[in-house]
Amino acid sequence: MLTGKHCVITGAAQGIGRAIVETFVEQGATKIYALDRNIDNMQDWQTDAVIVPVALDVCDQDAVANWVQTLHQQHAVIDILVNNAGITRDNLLTKMSESDWDAVIDVNLKGVFTMTQAIAPLMIAQERGAIVSLSSVVGTDGNIGQTNYAASKGGVIAMTKTWSKELARHGAQIRANCVAPGFIETPMTANLPDKVIEMMKGKTPLGRMGTAQDIANAISFLASDNASFITGQTLKVDGGLVI
Structure with a gap:
């Protein structure tokens, strides 16, 4: 459970990000700052007492720093940061453009x-x-055609x-973990x-694509106090695709 937690979630407008936000609400989070470049898809959250849509580009260091300031x-407390924002620009190595890289x-x-550097001091x-x-x-x-993504x-x-080593110095209970999805049903794969x-x-032992909810469940676990002795780890949520 995430009862009473104050959270920041990036890439929150759709797909996995939206599932994370909704799961955190169900898990009892008190405040969720839902960040995305475009918050048009968050109109249904505008009147929610828990979710605060924020239009913010995670690549804009000045904008991120100003918002965190x-x-x-x-005097806001941030208990959880979820770095979810991501894109793909696939191509073979010999054909990949510098702009796509x-x-x-x-x-x-x-x-x-950028997000972690800004939030970490809090x-x-x-x-x-x-x-x-x-x-x-x-x-x-690794994967063919995804040099930049890999x-x-x-x-x-x-x-x-x-970060799991650096931020936990001097006894601070700050944990850092990753979730590594496999083949997931998202707007990226649609x-x-x-x-x-x-x-x-066919390559996945469990015989299906994962869902955004599968990923959100793993993230909510690692963010919760139930994972209080887990740090520096990468949890694969891939149906056995990579074993």
Whole structure:
């Protein structure tokens, strides 16, 4: 349960991010700052007493710093940070453009760094907190046509391991973990050809695609006090795709 927790969730407008927000509400969170570049998809949350939609680009360091400074001035407590925002720009190595490389690294890696760097001082002052970042099985095992995505998600794992050591110094109960999804039903996979979907299901021992809820459940566990002795870990939620 997340009763009484104050949370920041990035990439919250759709897919996995929306499922995380709704799961945190169900788990009893007191305040959820739901961040995304575009909050048009959050209109149904505008009157929610728990969810606060925030239009924010995780790649904009100044904007992120200013927003977090506002939270600090309001004496806000942030118990949980979920770094979910991410994009893909797939292509083979020999055909990948510099702009596609830069875009993915900027959102998936720099964005996670930027948000965590801004929020971490609040957690350090509190001497407690939980950071859960979205990686991918592609970040642990690679995938054809995803050099940029693999690099970004592998980097998230490396940063997470570092933060689990760095932020817990001097006895602070600050934990950092990753969730690495496998093949999940999201807007990113909605336009894939049926033959690709069936092929990936065939490679997954549990015989299906994962759901956004599957990922949200894993994140809510790692963010909760039930995982109070788990840090620096990467939890694969992939139906056995990568064993």
